[in-house]
Amino acid sequence: MNIIEIRELKKNYPLGTTTVHALRGIDMNIIEGDFLSIVGPSGSGKTTLLNIIGCIDSASEGSVKIGGVEITSLNDIEVTDMRLNRIGFIFQTFNLIPVLNVVENVEFPLLLMKKFTKAEVRKRADKLIDEVGLTDHAHHRPAELSGGQRQRVAIARALVTNPDIVLADEPTANLDSVTGGQILELMKEMNRIEKTTFIFSTHDENVLRYARDILKIRDGVLVKE
């Protein structure tokens, strides 16, 4: 079953007097529970595609459906709710909230949902922190963690709301190869445990071996599915 359906997706950026065509007409389907890598060189449109799937950027043309919902017609509040409830993000630079400790960072999306009790929130966060192996660091602030540990927190935060999709934009780019490998193993493990669809972008051919499916993108178009 397709969790994402994209048709004729185009994204244009105005740049001074010219227009940059970041995506030139993407058609693709992604099945539920996939562990998919989007590969391409810098400037190929990987991040733009992930941003549009993640509802943090808008399409210039075309259709994007997530779980059957056409996201291009949603308003800001609905789109924000879509991100909160159905999508998790893992960023290249971890992007943890520096004033919150590990548990609080993981709890953050659940607290925004405003539908769980404090005990439920804590229980869910503790479970994810345990799964990413950071129980001993639960009360550390991000500044007290290594890069790999921070990305583990980011993975736990992305998964804590039990989203349909987790988007990871070059999740290993800021990590050494060993740690990067561990993170990808963890993501794969979480994909197996949580049955969540993982889509991650990379331009590193070495990390492709972790992917179940690979999409190649070049100059804003898919090269091969």
Add this chain to the structure above:
Amino acid sequence: MKFLIMISLRNLLRQKRRNILLGSAMAFGVLILVLATSFSHGISDIMFNKIVAYVAGHVNVSIREGKGQMISIFRDRDRLVKIVKEKTGDKLKDYDEGIGIFLRAIGNGKAENMVLVGVNMNKTYSDEQRKEYEESFHMIEGMFRDLLSTDVENPVILSKEKAALLNVKKSDTIRVRFNNIYGQTQSARLTVTGIMSNDNIFMQGVMFVEIKNIKEMMGYRPYESTAIHITLKNPQADAVQIADSIHEALKPGPAFIAADLSANGIRAKATIIPYMGNDDAMKKIISSSFTLISGKMDDVLMKSGVMVSDRIAAKLGLTPGSKMEFRYKPKFEAKIIPHSVEIKGVFRSDMTTGSDTVYMHEALFYPKFYDRVPDLTADVKDAFLPSPEAPFYKALGTEWVLLDRTRDSDEMRKKYRSISKRKIKAAAVDVNSMYESASDVLKLEGALNIITFGAVLVLFFIIVVGVINTLRMTIRERTREIGTIRAIGMQKKDVRTIFILESVFLTLFASAAGTILSFITMWLMSLKTFNVIDNPMGILLVKQHLYFLPTIGGVVKNILLILAISVVTAYFPAKRAAGMRAADALRHYE
């Protein structure tokens, strides 16, 4: 919300140096603001509850009669006090007769021009009032209550400065010369029973004596009153409204005397009614409304003019040039004094003039009327009073002339100038609030309000510049973080709330620190003693110390004002931050 508050509070601690700097600037502004408002409140308190209350009251009912309207006298004290009490109700703090006379005081080999002021010692004072009085007098010799002493002649309290000038000490005698209410020069002896040390310049040049004694010295009778000074619990809110309602209640009724007439051994009852004859317009009304059977209208319109009705003339055998006596029972005196007047004319009576009536020129009428006031409310049943529709009603005299209300001292001065031109013979009653009678003193409050406003502007500038700059820097530094929380699923309004809350908390902490510092500063400043004898600035002091009067309401108002400025200032940068597109914010690099 709890979560947003937690994030805001933690964010505040991120840029400690910057926030401490901005917070310190805000705290300094709050310090100045609280200091300025408390000082201004203190001055207002001194002005409204001490200076203005002592000098003229918050509302002042003054009554002037006699030649040049120089005598301050109301002939029916109880009636006036009843009106004052009725119209002030529970807003009344106190009322008193205000009496002060300029006199020449001669001490031991030295003389000085001074003011003698009456103090009512026979009232029941609340503990608060008594404490206030005792603090005001600040006795260094003798006791405040010694003014009631009956062992010595006219006990008096004066300041130590004036005691030194007159070379007198406790128990010495001061001889004084002054003019009484009838314009006669009088002398009296005062006995020094107390000496006070007072930093208030208004108190230093004044001798205080029990009001009963000063009224006797001046020639007042027990039922007569001087001007009434009214002090109110909340003068700023109520003074004008109370003055207006007392003014309304003091609208005069018609003046008349229900008299027994006698001439040629015959007696008759008649109503004596005054007419105004000092004004050409009024003279015209009288001459056109009355038809004289005998006598000349010119004579009637003179100051000694009296005209009797044809019926009274016939009954008593009166013609122009003949004399008639009249007498009546005064309201307050047992003794009945006959008055003799010469008839100048006999008029043809009708329904409007009344047939048992005597019309008398106001110049002749009022001295007799005021000397022994008749009981008008009791006598009205025996009297004939012309209808208000009578063509000459406008030219008839009233119990007194009630002067129009004015709104400020300029209007009041204009009113007095116009009154002096009218040459009215009846007493002139005037009701003023402190906004007219003490407006010059109150201007000081205006100046202080300008200082306070200046402090608010400085604070406003600090907050606007500080908060906007701080938030700009913060938002720039946290752009990727804003992108992250928006990507995770935080709504725009929550992002906005976080930034506004940061400003609110910073302002609250700064306000609390500034308020605490201001109280410490006020305490330190009020420890300093200022020796300002004979200096007008002494009125700003209480017991030679600066007087601050911070109020909870004032402090809360200041903090709310600052918070409002802070929220409004923070709103726009916060809105800009919340409005950033997540994708753009995430792409941001410093």
